[in-house]
Amino acid sequence: MANVSLKSVEKKYDNGFQAVHGIDLDIHDGEFMVFVGPSGCAKSTTLRMIAGLESITDGEIRIGERVVNDLPPKDRGIAMVFQNYALYPHKTVFDNMAFGLKMQKKSKEEIRQAVEEAAEKLEITDLLDRKPKEMSGGQRQRVAVGRAIVRKPDVFLFDEPLSNLDAKLRVSMRVKIAQLHQRLKEEGNPATMIYVTHDQTEALTLGDRICVLNKGEIMQVDTPANLYNYPANKFVAGFIGSPSMNLVKTVIRKSDAGLFVELAPGVKCFIPRAKQVLLQEQIDQAVYFGIRPEHISLANDSDTVNTVEGMLTVVENMGNEKYLYFKVGDNELIARVNDQTITTADIGCTMRFNLNTEACHIFDVENEKNLTIIQG
Ligand SMILES: Nc1ncnc2c1ncn2[C@@H]1O[C@H](COP(=O)(O)OP(=O)(O)OP(=O)(O)O)[C@@H](O)[C@H]1O
Ligand SMILES: [Mg+2]
Structure with a gap:
């Protein structure tokens, strides 16, 4: 369990491009926070800085009580799910999901239990012996989520995890991710989830709150209903809602x-x-x-x-x-x-x-x- 807090976080890339201009954001423990905004607004950059895959050039990031600015990704208590599943093609689903735990030298029994539990949550128990190429895009994406779940992270980070899927699958996976968040909460293990998308329907349906970004700045952070009914500025008004205002x-x-x-x-x-x-x-x-x-x-x-x-x-x-x-x-x-x-x-x-x-x-x-x- 962990809250995530960003204080005056900046990112200037090595080529001198300032991608993030002083972001302040408090993500609550167990909250489902969505980052949404047009292409290039720095959604991925911000997520990758929280993950530790990208350094920050100024400010402070905390996960729980710890300042994580200089902590490597593996020590941050996070698990990340990307758009392109990134599964090992020659390993079975079971081994793909078990890989991280094996690296952590967990016992065989502990690994089996964790993988089976996660597989059950995502309804992929029947697929544990398959290889990635023997599955549909939606099934592969569930394995990628499963691989994150088994590690029992404090914070899940998702970067456009559904954008490779066709429209119908996207909807059903979206529901699965919402159910997963709900179920972890009901089991008493609420997970903080940060989810990047440029799809406003995904943002509005998944987020407890949504952070609307534009050109590396926060435009508004609020509940879906408040963003829709009380947009703080013209950008949010035009971005949220379809057809546009x-x-x-x-x-x-x-x-x-x-x-x-x-x-x-x-x-x-x-x-x-x-x-x-x-x-x-x-x-x-x-x-x-x-x-x-x-x-x-x-x-x-x-x-x-x-x-x-x-x-x-x-x-x-x-x-x-x-x-x-x-x-x-x-x-x-x-x-x-x-x-x-x-x-x-x-x-x-x-x-x-x-x-x-x-x-x-x-x-x-x-x-x-x-x-x-x-x-x-
Ligand atoms: N390694 C890099 N070096 C220089 N500039 C970069 C680098 N990576 C990203 N950028 C720039 O930083 C800005 C933010 O990029 P980022 O990938 O975070 O956007 P995004 O909101 O995730 O966009 P998308 O919706 O297209 O994925 C963009 O203008 C991008 O060109
Ligand atoms: Mg991106």
Whole structure:
């Protein structure tokens, strides 16, 4: 059991590239923490520094009570699972899983027990005699996880462990990893897990908390629900959620009816009262207006305020719902609707949409911070 704490951690690679700019992060004992962010944002670098596979150039990393800055990987109480399983091709599943324990000179009986226990957890007991090439990608990945489990690490580190698998297998392995975390907790041996992915669905479904990274800096650390509902800045707002939040650069204006933004000349959207009080300094200033696709619907005749006319440009049928792309002036927006009537034949038509601005966000144009967070 161990918490992991990073204080002002920096990484400058030998070629002079500064990959990590002073990261502060406390990962709780037994927590499932996900690192998410676009390619090159330093997810792997950060994970590898925690593992000890990469040195840090400044700051401090603690695992449990120990500062591990200068501790080799094998002494850190961690086990890492990579994207490319890295199994020994000529060894059986049993021997692959047993290898680390053999190196630690554990007794045969102890090794057998640990391997069987882990195999049972991952439902690969039937595969213990097979070689890696005789298994599917998902089965191999489970062996790679099994090899980490047998070592009973305090901290599991996963670097995109599922990205080699097809979409369906990814989902089932994702569930397995979540169950493993839950089961270890129920058995009284909670393990801290740090999981790197660029897949936001994986992040949202697995993480107790998610750390969103961009260009070697932390953008926000919070629960999946809070990241989604209260994104701290424009980056997180645009990164978390699919399809992405609509973001329009516009200006806050004041009228007798309250504050509003224009999505196109003369197309007004009024900001809810509770958020207006937070925007008094932004009047006549440029801002980004953000609204999620699910908060835009097809307007009814009874909708009179915050309706906009838009020209339909694309219809994406997702089966249970549709994504409607439409243009309001120069801005293209996406609505996520449950509608049986609209088809690609309607492309080019002008339709009325209703914006539920209660759920809108306003971001500062300079520092891109969310100005409208009212956390209840
Ligand atoms: N050995 C290295 N020397 C110099 N720069 C490096 C080295 N390794 C990585 N980088 C750079 O550091 C940055 C972070 O890389 P890192 O691999 O941590 O990104 P990542 O978030 O894991 O990306 P991905 O999602 O593509 O795996 C990138 O800009 C990368 O080019
Ligand atoms: Mg990476």
